[in-house]
Amino acid sequence: MxxxxxxxxxxxxxxxxxxxxxxxxxxxxxxxxxxxxxxxxxxxxxxxxxxxxxxxxxxxxxxxxxxxxxxxxxxxxxxxxxxxxxxxxxxxxxxxxxxxxxxxxxxxxxxxxxxxxxxxxxxxxxxxxxxxxxxxxxxxxxxxxxNFDELLRVVDSLQLTDSHKVATPADWKDGDDVVIVPSLQDPAELKERFPKGWNAVRPYLRVTPQPNK
Structure with a gap:
């Protein structure tokens, strides 16, 4: 196969x-x-x-x-x-x-x-x-x-993406800031999902606190 x-x-x-x-x-x-x-x-x-x-x-x-x-x-x-x-x-x-x-x-x-x-x-x-x-x-x-800590980190990242529409940057660990996926552009949904706000370093790079923390 x-x-x-x-x-x-x-x-x-x-x-x-x-x-x-x-x-x-x-x-x-x-x-x-x-x-x-x-x-x-x-x-x-x-x-x-x-x-x-x-x-x-x-x-x-x-x-x-x-x-x-x-x-x-x-x-x-x-x-x-x-x-x-x-x-x-x-x-x-x-x-x-x-x-x-x-x-x-x-x-x-x-x-x-x-x-x-x-x-x-x-x-x-x-x-x-x-x-x-x-x-x-x-x-x-x-x-x-x-590295089994890495295996758990990958699971955490995948589950965060599924549940919160965020991606995890380089060297991310649970509790660190994350980035909003580029496909999410609707202002109303952004406001609802990320009430703590975000820092738009660039239009494509929007950093936000980890939503489930």
């Missing part, structure tokens, strides 16, 4: 996992989903990543996000590894890890990059909204662990 692009519908699938069979769209329900691949079980960077995901469970839940991981390892190996993650990372993995031994999901989501590895999945992340639309993607090599 061709590489998934922003705005595509995330492919549905049924696959085994550490928590039993997953019918993806049904499992996702009306939540946001972060689907992230890891190269292999019992590897150092992956162990820290899944431990970090578990530790951030409350942050994901507060944003209405379900995390789900995937690799090409089988279920029994996942179960053994989860016990190791829990012990070494002092946490409890309570989200599913897809056991994609037949590579069905990996092929749907283009997770095998032969020039990097012909057998292991790369570190890709798919941000999927409640309509099952792919809203953002990130891909890292096996040697580079992901």
């Amino acid at each position: 061709a590489t998934l692009r922003l705005g595509d519908i995330a492919p549905d699938f049924t696959q085994e996992s550490s928590q039993g069979p997953i019918r993806f769209h049904e499992w996702a329900g009306d939540s946001w989903v972060i689907l992230f691949s890891h190269p292999a079980d019992f590897t150092p960077v992956c162990t820290t990543e899944l431990g970090r995901t578990a530790a951030l469970g409350g942050e994901f839940a507060r944003r209405g996000v379900k995390p789900i991981a995937i690799s090409v390892d089988p279920v029994d190996k996942h179960q053994q590894w989860i016990a190791d993650i829990n012990e070494t990372q002092n946490t409890t993995v309570n989200f599913p890890i897809l056991a994609d031994a037949d590579r069905k999901v990996s092929e749907l989501y283009d997770l095998i990059h032969p020039n990097a590895s012909a057998t292991a999945t790369v570190r890709s992340v798919f941000f999927i909204d409640p309509k099952k639309t792919v809203r953002a993607t990130l891909t890292y090599p096996a040697s580079t662990g992901r």
Whole structure:
């Protein structure tokens, strides 16, 4: 399959996992989903990543996000590894890890990059909204662990755009000023949405306090 692009519908699938069979769209329900691949079980960077995901469970839940991981390892190996993650990372993995031994999901989501590895999945992340639309993607090599604060920041930015018609500038963090999307021009709607006002640095650059703060 061709590489998934922003705005595509995330492919549905049924696959085994550490928590039993997953019918993806049904499992996702009306939540946001972060689907992230890891190269292999019992590897150092992956162990820290899944431990970090578990530790951030409350942050994901507060944003209405379900995390789900995937690799090409089988279920029994996942179960053994989860016990190791829990012990070494002092946490409890309570989200599913897809056991994609037949590579069905990996092929749907283009997770095998032969020039990097012909057998292991790369570190890709798919941000999927409640309509099952792919809203953002990130891909890292096996040697580079992901920044999970950045994953949460991306979710916050996407959700702000959906709910308040703002975009987030460079290096934005939750609570910082944001910018009004250029497509919003109606004066009445602007006044209603942004009662605190805005600073029009340029006609296209309108800075305003974060609306939900």
